[in-house]
Amino acid sequence: MKIATYNINGIKARLPRLKEWLVETRPTVACLQEIKSQDEGFPASEFEEIGYSAIWHGQKSFNGVAILTDNEACPDGPQEIQRGLGIAGPGDSTEEQARYLEADVNGVRIVCIYLPNGNPLPGPKFDYKIAWMEKLRGRMGQIWAEEVPCAVVGDYNVIPEDDDVWATKAMASDALMQPESRAAYGRLLADGWTDAVRSLNPRGGLWTYWDYQRGAWQRDHGFRIDHLLLSPELADRLDSVGVDREHRGREKASDHAPVCCHLAD
């Protein structure tokens, strides 16, 4: 079973690249973030054409998550369990942002997340990020208690360690590597979840995001914020991980690269 996470930065703008990536790499499950599409605009038929079923949780302009499954490997498709964590957005809005989607796929619980960025800080957006992370931790605790094999994957918007960024100085004041952000991420690992990429690359130096600006891609100025967290049963089955770096360098690419892990059957 191959599980992938990919922040696509707009499903309309990315559709040709996204389909190309699915056809070339055929993940069993693909979790997408930042679809930036309303529910009625989601191009489900485009994915059906290449043998993928999908569920999605969108909103206008921003955020939005989706889970795609390979029809051949997953004849039942993704079976939705829950959407949203029940946490209001920052400021006066009581409306929840589309950042969480949970489904069962072939007996494995798949959680697709788009964690709030948190900039600028300090402020309501950073507070929202930290609150969202605690809400996520609560839900992960519930799933843990169910003892169902589970992968919580997505754009965490957290640079976990100093060797997960090309230059710590460049990002020091960013919400992505504040002590509070790292501590909240660290609590998930302390709870027993395994960071799949880190576990097989303990020396760091692997990036999943490169800014569109300042020639960051050409200079390899990136960092690691897209993560795959595995419950113990899945961590025991972990064979390999990978970042599809090459797809970041293509024409009209997302600023994130796909990240995937392979689990033994």
Next chain:
DNA sequence: ATGACTAATAGCATTAGA
């Protein structure tokens, strides 16, 4: 100290991202 680049939406600029 600031902006850079990209996408979405509503326009002919703004917001958000990270």
